[in-house]
Amino acid sequence: MNPEEIRRAKPDHPIAYLIAHRWSPYAFADRPVADEDLRSLFEAARWAASSYNEQPWSYIVATRADPESYEKVFSCLVEGNRAWAGAAPVLAIGCTSLNHKYNGKRNAAAEHDLGSASAQMALQAIALGLHAHQMIGILPDRVRELFHVPEGVQPLTGIAIGYLGDPASLRENLRSRDLTPKGRKPLAEFVFGGSWGEKSPLVG
């Protein structure tokens, strides 16, 4: 089996194609992504839901066509992610504005809504034959310094974007990650009814 067959979802109940086919590869092909496809990815993020329609998300993005910017973004990943993400033709940093624009108070949904936007981006990638791999392992202080990120904005995630590559291009420890299924908890373990930990009768 190829990584695509191994790693994509094995749903117990029917789900939409984009959701069933999304997974986070380690191997990326040496093939650039068209600018118009990248615009569609960020457009998908743009239309995510957000609390008070704050749209707290921002992205710093670089492609290998601009080596200087690419290197800057790449250098903001932790070492474990630099071991593979440098093969992706596009790297981004996901940031979120922590405070509400209308009153300056902490937006409890700030991180949550960045997650929604990036999820939509990752699904749009599938629609275009691309894959996105999100990482929490970044160096936020380095992002702040290199890109002059203002106070009140939290750099939170890295995102590698590109076409699927050959896992043979990876070091052994990473190769096995692209060739090992990643399961999920059953619904009964996270969809609850009358009380925490008590599975909802809806999930069978």
Added chain:
Amino acid sequence: MNPEEIRRAKPDHPIAYLIAHRWSPYAFADRPVADEDLRSLFEAARWAASSYNEQPWSYIVATRADPESYEKVFSCLVEGNRAWAGAAPVLAIGCTSLNHKYNGKRNAAAEHDLGSASAQMALQAIALGLHAHQMIGILPDRVRELFHVPEGVQPLTGIAIGYLGDPASLRENLRSRDLTPKGRKPLAEFVFGGSWGEKSPLVG
């Protein structure tokens, strides 16, 4: 124009159907949702990406078929949301486990990854002719108490799920929300290149 035409995305660049058609209605129809459709919604959440595949999300869910549980969930919404969400046949609370299972430390992606899972749920809703409206306005302490939510788990969002209703069923101040377009910032305001606030050349 009907709310569907008014409220759905007006993208500047092509995006997938599910993403373009997702929006958060206030008016819901008095029509139950099939259990199998609800299973697909949570299945979509289940396959979201998460840091270390922690899957920190959990949901407490109730339908109007179980009035006691439904009332309990409903009572955990803030007053502003109780003004409309009680028309939805399904209500859920989105919770996230704040600490990593493997070392007990704070998972920086906990809220983010709940956002990803709920975004996938909301898109799966569109695939089934349903809509989901997420709310940050809940009473977390009441959720903890009524549903015995353990320490280390944060109740974060409410989610109303159902079929679109007639905005005429809403009070005037809410009706206008279902009949007013909700725009988004242009890409140039949140997709940055070499420095924060400097639009990426990729977005045109």
